[in-house]
Amino acid sequence: MIYFFPTKGNATTKFVALTEYQSQLDQLKKEAEEKKVSYQLKPFNPNFITEYKGYVLGLSTEELNRLYGYRKKGKWINSTLDFKKVTDVSDSLLKVITPLFKFPEWINKPKKYKSYKSKYPKKSFEQKKDLNLVTSKELQEEIEVPDFIAERIIKYRDRLEGFVNDIQLKDIKGLYDNQYQKILSLYTVKTPTKITKININKxxxxxxxxxxYFDFETALEIKDFIDENNGVSNFEELGKIEGFSLEKIDRIALYLTLN
Structure with a gap:
């Protein structure tokens, strides 16, 4: 409320000044109301409501404190239902402010993850080249295997007189898993070396x-173990031999039979 006290001077001049002053006050009030309205209508993320915004929206101190406490725990409001549960705001107020809620796009439109695709080509057995015929040059150019690793593969294959199975590539020292996978995506043993499997129990x-994979000492230890235990029923039993590693048992089994 504004009080006016009579003072000396021109009454008309004072009246005009007061009128202008009152007009300025009215304009300021009008602008403030317009700003308040425009502020209310602006969409917002309910996770970041300031005290002033809460006041404008009509939220009580208790409702805001519930929201702040929830957010301090590192939790997020991801829906209107979440906001209702956390703040316990009235349904009537919720109905008014809900249209203003603006959640991040990743909440409204969850990211669609692409199915994983192997970086190596998938080829059928017929489409692959023969691992027992591949050259060192091909391994270097097509697989980008270092020259010394490529030579190591060829020399090892020659010592075996040809691979019996793809898994024997695991024996190559220094061959990384990605190189191993890439080789097998393009090559496979198509002409396996013909071997006669040995009955380990006899x-x-x-x-x-x-x-x-057996030298003289290893062969002798296996023979002694077989005799002492009247044979083995599976190759994993060889792991009971002191110092015997089962690391290559899948390759060893290529040359053996149990009966």
């Missing part, structure tokens, strides 16, 4: 030494 030390 084999002599000499016969066991024919397995590429």
């Amino acid at each position: 084999a002599s030390v000499k016969q066991l030494m024919e397995v590429p």
Whole structure:
């Protein structure tokens, strides 16, 4: 309320000045109301309501405190239902402010993840080249295997007199898994070396030494173990032999049989 006190001076001049002053006050009030209205109508993320915004929206201190407490725990409001549960705001007020809620796009439109595709080509057995015929040059140019690794693969294949199975590539020292996978995406053993599997339960030390993975001492230890235990029912039992590693048992089994 504005009080006017009579003072000396021209009454007309003072009246005009007061009228102008009152007009300015009215204009300021009008502008303030317009700003308040425009502020209310602007969409917002309910996770970031300031005290002033809460006041404009009509939220109570208690409702705002519930929201702030929830956010301090690192939790997020992701829906109108979440806002209602957290703040316990009245349904009537919720109905008014809900149209103003603006959630991040990733909430409204969840990201669609692309299905994983192998970076190596998928080829059928017929489409692949023969691993027993691949050259060192091909491995270097097509697989980008270092020259010394490519040569190591060829020399090892020659020592085996040809691969029996793809898994024997695991024996190559220094061959990284991605190179191993890439080789097998383009090559496979199409002409496996013909071998006669050895019956481990009846084999002599000499016969066991024919397995590429056994030296004389290993063959002797296996023979002794077989004799002491009246044979084995699976190749994993060889792991009971002191110092025997089952790391290559899947390759060793390519040359053996149990009966």
